[in-house]
Structure formats: C-alpha cells, structure tokens
Amino acid sequence: MLGGSSNVQSKWKRKSAVTLALTVLTSSQAILIVWSKRAGKYEYSVTTANFLVEALKCALSLAALTRTWRNEGVTEDNRLNTSLDEVSVYPIPAALYLVKNLLQYYIFAYVDAPGYQILKNFNIISTGVLYRIILKKQLSEIQWAAFILLCAGCTTAQLNSNSDQVLQTPVEGWLMAIVMAVLSGFAGVYTEAIIKKRPSRNINVQNFWLYVFGMAFNAIAIVVQDFDAVMNKGFFHGYSLVTVLMILNHALSGIAVSMVMKYADNIVKVYSTSVAMLLTAVLSVFLFGFHLSLAFFLGSTVVSVAIYLHSIGKLQR
Amino acid sequence: MLGGSSNVQSKWKRKSAVTLALTVLTSSQAILIVWSKRAGKYEYSVTTANFLVEALKCALSLAALTRTWRNEGVTEDNRLNTSLDEVSVYPIPAALYLVKNLLQYYIFAYVDAPGYQILKNFNIISTGVLYRIILKKQLSEIQWAAFILLCAGCTTAQLNSNSDQVLQTPVEGWLMAIVMAVLSGFAGVYTEAIIKKRPSRNINVQNFWLYVFGMAFNAIAIVVQDFDAVMNKGFFHGYSLVTVLMILNHALSGIAVSMVMKYADNIVKVYSTSVAMLLTAVLSVFLFGFHLSLAFFLGSTVVSVAIYLHSIGKLQR
Structure with a gap:
C-alpha cells in the first residue's frame, strides 16, 4: 500500500511538472x-516555421529515445517499429490541424484578428464536450460550471473597446469559428485517445509517429500556401533570432502538450493554456508597458474561481 | 409530519413570492x-421623495395592520405598542442609510456616475461578509465562490468603453466606496437581525417602527440638504406622474425588501437585485432600443452560473 501511495505521489508530481x-x-x-511583432519581424513564411517545429520535435523525440535505448535497452514498449494497427490513427490529428489552419486563412474575411481571439474561446467548450463524448470521461456538475466560467472568464479578460464588433460577425464567420473549434477540440481529444490507448508505450515513440505525420502534413501546407514564396525567396527568408527562438519554444511546448495528454488530460491542458494567457498579459505589463483593463481583472477573478471549483468539484465525486 | 412538510412548502412558496x-x-x-431621466424630469428634490416613500410605507403597514386587527383581533404579536427594549435598535438602519446617502454626495467629487455604479458592486461582498459575521450564518465554500462570481459577473455586465477610468479613482474614492458598501451592507444585515430576532412578531409592526424612524431621518436629510429649495420652491416642486410612480414603486420595493429579510435573507436579496439589474438591461432593449454588449452576455453567463452554484452549494451542506 505504501508503494501505491508513493506511486500516486510520483504521478501527481509528474502531472504537475508537465x-x-x-x-x-x-x-x-x-x-x-508580441516581441517579434513589435520588432516588425514577421516576414518569414509561417508554414516553413511550422514544418521546422515538427522536424525539431521529431529530432528531440529520437534523441530522448536513443538515451532510453542506451539505458534500458530496446523493449516491446520503446522500440520504434510499429504495426499498421498502431500507426494508422496517427495521421488523423495532423490532418485535422492542417484543415483547421487552412480554414484560419478564410475566417479573416469575416472576422478581424482581435475578434478571432475572442471566438477562439469556443475551443474551451468544444474540448470539454468532445472530451466527454469521445473519451467518455465524466465531469461533475461543478466542473461543468467551472468550464463555462473558464470560457466566460477568458473572454472577459480579452475584452477591449472594440470587442463588441464581434457580435456583428456574419453567420459564415460564426459557423467557421465553431467548425474550427470542433476541429481543434477533436484533434486534441483524439491525440489524448491515441496516446492513452497504449499506456505502457513509451511517450517518445508515440510522439515520434505523431510528429512524422505532422512534418508530412506541414510539407503539404508549404506546397499549397507558400510554394512561390519559398521558391523565389528561399526557405529561410525573413528568419531572425526571434524566429529561431519561437520555433524552439513551439517545439518544446508541443512536446509539453503531448506529455500533458499522456500524464494528465485535455481539461488540464485547457486550464493550463488559459492561465498562460493571463500570465502573458501580466508579464506584458512589465516587459512592454501594457495596461491591464478592469475587464482583465474581472476575467482573471472568474478564471481563478473556475480553477478552484474544478479542483473541489473533483474531490466530491 | 405531513403538517411539517406542507409547512416547509408554504414557507418556500412565501419565500419565492417575496x-x-x-x-x-x-x-x-x-x-x-431611465424613463424619468430620458423625459428630462429630474428637478424634484430627492430628499422630499425619499421622505414620502417612508411615509407611504408607514401608511401601507398601518393599513395592513388594521386589516389584521379586524380579522384576528389585537394580540401580543400584532399590537403596535412596543417596549423601549424592542424599539431601541430600530433607528440604527435608518441612521446608517442617512450617513451613506450623505456620503454619496461627496463621492462624486472623486468618481463619475457610471464609475460609482461599478464601485457599488462592493455591496455584494460587504453584505456576504457582514452576513457571516453578524448573523453568524455559514455559507458553504461553493456559495462563497458563487458570491465572488456574482460580484464579478454584475460588474462585467455593467462594463462599457469608459469603465477603465474607474481604475484611476483616487484612494479617497476607493475608501469612500468601501465605507459606503460597509454601511449599506451593515444596514441590510442589521435590519435582518432586528426582524428575525422576534420571529413571531407581525412583520407590519416591525416595518411600521422601521419606517417611522426612516421618516424621521429623512426629515433631517431634507433640512440638511434641501432646506432652501423646499422653502423657496415648495415641497412638491418638479413632481410629475413619473415621480409619483417612482415613489409608489420605491415604497412597494421597500416593503418587499423587508419581507425578504423576514422570510428569506440578505443573500437572497442580493441575488434578487442582481437578477433585476440584468432584467432591466434586457427590458431596456425593447423599451428604449438599448444595445446589449458582449460584456453584458459574459456577465449574465457568470451571474447565471453563480445562481446555479449557490443553489447546489446549499444542497450539499
């Protein structure tokens, strides 16, 4: 029993760390x-950067795997070889993200960028609903209430004097925002389902296969969206130090997302990224002299209460 | 036992009705x-109107009492005669409201009217805290969370493009707003304590004494604030149909507040007036062609979740 309790504790530690x-x-x-935008450096092609992020994640997963192989030897759980049965579902999340990213180019015909930031909060609700439907995990009534509050709180924190324009979004814009939220929620929940289906399988092998398909689909995106630009100006046109740092950061956070899927779940991911959004705003005050609005304080209060309710809602199940 | 359950039911019905x-x-x-402001009719003196509201409430309580005396005869519980011990605490709420209303004139040196509407939401928190301290009634953890959400939600629903100015309120303004919130919360909770101290005492007798002191303190307010205006222009200067309707309405809602104190509590009162604030905004869309903001929808969502949490928080106690 002592072993069991220390196991619970080490699981909790790993979950907290990721x-x-x-x-x-x-x-x-x-x-x-924000930094790259303020430096006016945004001329690099986003698709090539996305491709490099996937490639870097692939390389990092392989590096972690070679260390594991050296220490533990090659086992059933950590070998790279795979069956068609195991690997056949791995392209699905990458394909969903590709469709979502392509849609993103069209939605800006109906909504401006700050409006899109607000509509993106649909992701929170779609993730919760799909988590319930696909992974068949229960949330308590209090946790559902907390989830609605998380969505309302994040949106409130992002309000500015032009936010009401989002209410004038045409039906096409609303529909695309909802479709994109469902695609992104589905991709997240599906990734969790894939990773959790084989709990003993090494996470780096699972990541390797996810990222291989990520690379492939991002190569398609380069051809579809930026073929001419890459051909004429070159693959690395417009890259700078901050671009390299962003690619590095995206790669590491991508791996952190996978780890959260393995050792926690999509709900934890949504709370974690929401808190990150609030943290960013506070840090921007010190780094860029931004001002915090009353709406930000109110939204942060609601998000904090949501996190509290989510945690006590769990205990009472 | 059947009698007990029908008693619970009739108590619940009375509580819902009030x-x-x-x-x-x-x-x-x-x-x-809103109507009176849009009609530009706001030249009557507020202190004389307040006095008439108290006088009308007094008259209505007496009318209800005479009907009770005719039907049930004069008993220990419904006689108007009182002891110094019973009546000595009745002036306190009226005195607190008087001080609060006088402060209201000074706070506008530091905050504008819309900013004051936002700061008034401190009332919600002060009522909850004083309810806990003075009436020694417990709220569950979930109900406290709901109360914070109620305050944040009401404030969010009232946000407009100038709301951020309230963050520039000088320290004196914040302090006065907090003092006013404490005074108003204290007056409300104290009234509940007075009314509930003698549960079998007829509510109309309790109201009569409350309103007698209300009349007295409002007479003082007329002398302090509007003596010259009343002397020169007359007591009823600037009165119109809408003024009369407002006085009637204030009198009836004042009596409703007393009933809520007797048969429910201050927490129910706060939720009830918050819902009324949201209802008013929705009605104003139809009546005056107002527009609802995104902040209003977000705030209303948070208030709705707060009401839900308050109700399920009670069941789990």
Missing part, C-alpha cells in the same frame, strides 16, 4: 509573438 | 429611473 512546463512555455510563446 | 416581487419591483424601478 502542466507547469506547458504553462510557462505557452506564456513565453505569446511573449515571443 | 423574492419574485422584489425582483420585478427592482427592475421596474430602474426602468422608471
């Missing part, structure tokens, strides 16, 4: 984006 | 204020 890593990486990611 | 009455009266009150 959640903290995801929060820190996501908020520094947003800081890097 | 809460509904308070909600409807409070929201129509706000509608009348």
Whole structure:
C-alpha cells in the first residue's frame, strides 16, 4: 500500500511538472509573438516555421529515445517499429490541424484578428464536450460550471473597446469559428485517445509517429500556401533570432502538450493554456508597458474561481 | 409530519413570492429611473421623495395592520405598542442609510456616475461578509465562490468603453466606496437581525417602527440638504406622474425588501437585485432600443452560473 501511495505521489508530481512546463512555455510563446511583432519581424513564411517545429520535435523525440535505448535497452514498449494497427490513427490529428489552419486563412474575411481571439474561446467548450463524448470521461456538475466560467472568464479578460464588433460577425464567420473549434477540440481529444490507448508505450515513440505525420502534413501546407514564396525567396527568408527562438519554444511546448495528454488530460491542458494567457498579459505589463483593463481583472477573478471549483468539484465525486 | 412538510412548502412558496416581487419591483424601478431621466424630469428634490416613500410605507403597514386587527383581533404579536427594549435598535438602519446617502454626495467629487455604479458592486461582498459575521450564518465554500462570481459577473455586465477610468479613482474614492458598501451592507444585515430576532412578531409592526424612524431621518436629510429649495420652491416642486410612480414603486420595493429579510435573507436579496439589474438591461432593449454588449452576455453567463452554484452549494451542506 505504501508503494501505491508513493506511486500516486510520483504521478501527481509528474502531472504537475508537465502542466507547469506547458504553462510557462505557452506564456513565453505569446511573449515571443508580441516581441517579434513589435520588432516588425514577421516576414518569414509561417508554414516553413511550422514544418521546422515538427522536424525539431521529431529530432528531440529520437534523441530522448536513443538515451532510453542506451539505458534500458530496446523493449516491446520503446522500440520504434510499429504495426499498421498502431500507426494508422496517427495521421488523423495532423490532418485535422492542417484543415483547421487552412480554414484560419478564410475566417479573416469575416472576422478581424482581435475578434478571432475572442471566438477562439469556443475551443474551451468544444474540448470539454468532445472530451466527454469521445473519451467518455465524466465531469461533475461543478466542473461543468467551472468550464463555462473558464470560457466566460477568458473572454472577459480579452475584452477591449472594440470587442463588441464581434457580435456583428456574419453567420459564415460564426459557423467557421465553431467548425474550427470542433476541429481543434477533436484533434486534441483524439491525440489524448491515441496516446492513452497504449499506456505502457513509451511517450517518445508515440510522439515520434505523431510528429512524422505532422512534418508530412506541414510539407503539404508549404506546397499549397507558400510554394512561390519559398521558391523565389528561399526557405529561410525573413528568419531572425526571434524566429529561431519561437520555433524552439513551439517545439518544446508541443512536446509539453503531448506529455500533458499522456500524464494528465485535455481539461488540464485547457486550464493550463488559459492561465498562460493571463500570465502573458501580466508579464506584458512589465516587459512592454501594457495596461491591464478592469475587464482583465474581472476575467482573471472568474478564471481563478473556475480553477478552484474544478479542483473541489473533483474531490466530491 | 405531513403538517411539517406542507409547512416547509408554504414557507418556500412565501419565500419565492417575496423574492419574485422584489425582483420585478427592482427592475421596474430602474426602468422608471431611465424613463424619468430620458423625459428630462429630474428637478424634484430627492430628499422630499425619499421622505414620502417612508411615509407611504408607514401608511401601507398601518393599513395592513388594521386589516389584521379586524380579522384576528389585537394580540401580543400584532399590537403596535412596543417596549423601549424592542424599539431601541430600530433607528440604527435608518441612521446608517442617512450617513451613506450623505456620503454619496461627496463621492462624486472623486468618481463619475457610471464609475460609482461599478464601485457599488462592493455591496455584494460587504453584505456576504457582514452576513457571516453578524448573523453568524455559514455559507458553504461553493456559495462563497458563487458570491465572488456574482460580484464579478454584475460588474462585467455593467462594463462599457469608459469603465477603465474607474481604475484611476483616487484612494479617497476607493475608501469612500468601501465605507459606503460597509454601511449599506451593515444596514441590510442589521435590519435582518432586528426582524428575525422576534420571529413571531407581525412583520407590519416591525416595518411600521422601521419606517417611522426612516421618516424621521429623512426629515433631517431634507433640512440638511434641501432646506432652501423646499422653502423657496415648495415641497412638491418638479413632481410629475413619473415621480409619483417612482415613489409608489420605491415604497412597494421597500416593503418587499423587508419581507425578504423576514422570510428569506440578505443573500437572497442580493441575488434578487442582481437578477433585476440584468432584467432591466434586457427590458431596456425593447423599451428604449438599448444595445446589449458582449460584456453584458459574459456577465449574465457568470451571474447565471453563480445562481446555479449557490443553489447546489446549499444542497450539499
């Protein structure tokens, strides 16, 4: 029984560590984006950067695997070889993200960028609903209430004087935002399902296969969206130090997301990225002299209460 | 035991009826204020109107009492005669409200009217805290979380493009707002304590004494604030149909507040007036062509979740 309790404790520690890593990486990611925009450096092609992120994640997973092989030897759980049965589902999340990213180009015909930031909060609700439907995990009534509050709180924290324009979004814009939220929620929940289906399988092998298909689908995106630009100006046109840092950060946070899927779940991921959004705003005050609005304080209060309710909602199940 | 259950049911019905009455009266009150402002009719003296409200409440309580005396005869519980011990605490709420209303004139040196509407939401928190301290009633953890959400949700629903100015309120403004919130919360909780101290005492007798002192303190307010205006222009200067309707409405909602104190509590009162605030905004869309903001929808969502949590928080105690 003592072994069981120390097992619970080490699981809890691992869960906390990956959640903290995801929060820190996501908020520094947003800081890097603000930094790169303010430096006016945004001329590199986003598709090539995305491809490099996937390639880097692949390389990091392989590096971690070779260390494991040296220490533990090659076993059934950590060998790279795979069956068609295991690997056949891995392209699905990458394909969903590709469709979502392509849609993102079209939604800006109906909504501006700040409006899109607000509509993106649909992700929170779609992730919760799909988590319930696909993974068949129960959330308590209090946890559902907390999830609605998380969505309302994040949106409130992002309000500015132009936010009401989002209410004038045409039906096409609403529909695309909902479709994108469902695609992104589905990709997240599906990834968790794939990773959790084989609990003893080494996470780095699972990541390797996810990222291989990520590379493949991002190569398609380069051809579809940026073929001419890459051909004429070159693959690395417009890259700078901050671009390299962003690629590095995206790769690490991608791996942190996978770890959260393995050792925690999509709900923890959503809370973690929401807290990261609030942290980013607070850090931006010190780094860029931004001002915090009353709406930000109110939204943060609601998010904090949501986190509290989510944690006490779990205990009472 | 059957009698006990039907007693619980009739108590619940009475509690619901007075809460509904308070909600409807409070929201129509706000509608009348908007109406009177839009008609540009606001030249009557507020202190004389307040005095008439107290006088009308006094008269209505006496009318209800005479009917009771005719039907049930004069008993220990419904006789108007009182002891110094019973009546000595009745002036306190009226005195607190007087001080609060006088402060209201000074706070506008530091905050504008919309900013004051936002700061008034401190009332929610102060009522909850004083309810806990003075009446020694417990709220569950979930109910406390719900109360914080109620405050954040009401404030969010009231946000507009100028709301951030409230963050520039000088320290004096914050302090006065907090003092006013404490005074108003204290007056409410103290009234509940007075009314509940003698549960078998007829509510109309209790109201009569409360309102007698209300009349007295409002007479003082007339002398302090509007003596010259009343002397020169007359007591009823600037009165119109809408003024009369407002006085009638204030009197009825004042009585509804007393009923809620007797048969429910201050927490129910706070929820009821918050819902009335949201109802008013929705009604104003139809009546005055107002627009609802995204912040209003978000705030209403948070208030709805707060009400839900308050109700399930009670069941689990």
